[in-house]
Amino acid sequence: MDALNPIADLPMGLGMALTQDAAAMEHFSALSPDEQRQVIDRTRSIQSRDEMQALVRAITGGQYDF
Numbered sequence: 001m002d003a004l005n006p007i008a009d010l011p012m013g014l015g016m017a018l019t020q021d022a023a024a025m026e027h028f029s030a031l032s033p034d035e036q037r038q039v040i041d042r043t044r045s046i047q048s049r050d051e052m053q054a055l056v057r058a059i060t061g062g063q064y065d066f
Contacts, residue, residue: 011043017056024060 018025028036039059046052 009037009040011040013046013049013052014040014043014056017049017052020053021056021060024056027060 018028028039031039039055042055043052046055
């Protein structure tokens, strides 16, 4: 698998949600590249801002299964 390029690969909605939650951004940054890719892949099915915020909360709360 190619290395994660946060600038090129991070969807705008996820980036915006992470910037609004410092703990989530810190947690996302600490994930392995494979785990980050899984989160990014998960965003493809998200349809609303509320769903994106719920995903970010789940990542931060440790409720996201990798």
